[in-house]
Amino acid sequence: MDWLEDTRRSYDTVAVSYADMLRDALAGEPFQRGILGLFAELVRAAGNGPVADVGCGPGRITSFLRGIGLDAYGIDLSPGMIDVARSDHPGVCFEVGSMTSLDVADASLTGLLAWFSLIHVPDDEVPAALAEFHRVLRPGGVVLLGFHLGEDSRLKTEGYGGHPMNVYVHRRRPERVAGWLEAAGFTVEGELVHRPAPDVAGAFLFAKTPNR
Template sequence: MSTDSWLDDTRASYDTVAASYADIVGPMFDAEAHLRAALAVFAEHVGPGAPVADIGCGPGHATAHLHRLGLNASGIDLSPGMIGIARRNHPECAFEVGSMTDLAYPAETLAGIVAFWSLIHIPDETLPQVLQQFRRVLRPGGRLLAGFHAGTGSTLKTEGYGGHPMKVHVHRREPDAVADLLRDNGFTVEAQTLLGIGERLPGAILHARR
């Protein structure tokens, strides 16, 4: 699977489901106290007014929450459809179309990055490149908050969010393996939280710093 292929498939899939995704995921985010708690810890670490980026921001729910926590939050997403909804619903934040494989932010300009369930479509062979992009744009001591599906194996998702057609591979990863990969790419892992233990699709959140 070429880089262009999976990026194109991911972009097209999320353009297709953008409106339904925003309607479905917004209430889910509002109900997830553990996610909001992780964002609050992240905000405390980076400090008031700090420049932070929500990478793979979708319709901007987490970006807007970071703004309400007092951060200078911006968001990027591969899907123009998602960015259009984010700009419309959250005009207080800046949003741009972009790829985490080649971030447009200058080096060492961000105090923090949030990647909430946006790494799940990144192939294993591309993940180190993405983490190096994160490290490049973070200031020394900058924070990374990463959330993802916990487990092993990959599946091809062919529909979702209201039954719309999709074509994306969803990668589950063991938290310890992701922590090791972060360390290999210049991060110190400071905390790990497991979510939905015993459920069909558990998750994990890692707090790390450059």
């Protein structure tokens, strides 16, 4: 799949500059910290256990989750990002992998986070990724998806210091993503929209796998 290789190559290229630019960003984002804190509460209520940060990039969110008590580890498509994550956060587990084919055992996770990592996945591939998320979560497991709010897609040709990139950024409506989650077998429990600037909006969906 060309989009996978384009995404991998693009984030390998920007890995160091991306990490440098966003390393301390959460310190100025009380809404995002609160959203991640709610996710942590839901994971604890589901019995605690392993949490995968899928599309973890340089590991800043994974590290935050561990700092608030979750047994979190990171997975990313980009080996360059994983190298930075391991350097920045020694002692935390980070693995190279694709969300469309996770090397994770069935029903082995209590939580799964996809923090603005579905944004490069084409519409026709999202159901496969969400099916993987459902497969690896335990009954009653929690998923949190964060994504750009909107209805358009644009080609990103450079970023994070002007480095070349070749990835599409897909903006989506919460109801559309919720429909995909429900089709994958999840129950959507919450939706939040954050507007940090007049022309910037992110959406967050909380969902669970059925208890069996």
